Amino acid sequence: MAVAVTLPFAAISVFLMRLVLRSRKWKPAVGAEEMLAERGIATVGLKSGVEGMIRIHGETLARNCNSGCPSWRACASATH
Numbered sequence: 001m002a003v004a005v006t007l008p009f010a011a012i013s014v015f016l017m018r019l020v021l022r023s024r025k026w027k028p029a030v031g032a033e034e035m036l037a038e039r040g041i042a043t044v045g046l047k048s049g050v051e052g053m054i055r056i057h058g059e060t061l062a063r064n065c066n067s068g069c070p071s072w073r074a075c076a077s078a079t080h
Contacts, residue, residue, distance in 0.1 A: 043060065
């Protein structure tokens, strides 16, 4: 009797754990982590390595620009 309950429960647990571990490898789809490598538009002129405001996908984020860029021009977003 105990085997009839234990084996299906173990199989379901292993299956669900494999799904969880596989999902941890996925790229984030929302939030600031998803926008780290995206290109955005600087709302003010940015100097290289100085934090400023960049608009990416309609959100305004504080980021460092990889290279200087004038205001309202596209630039690559770096880390925050």
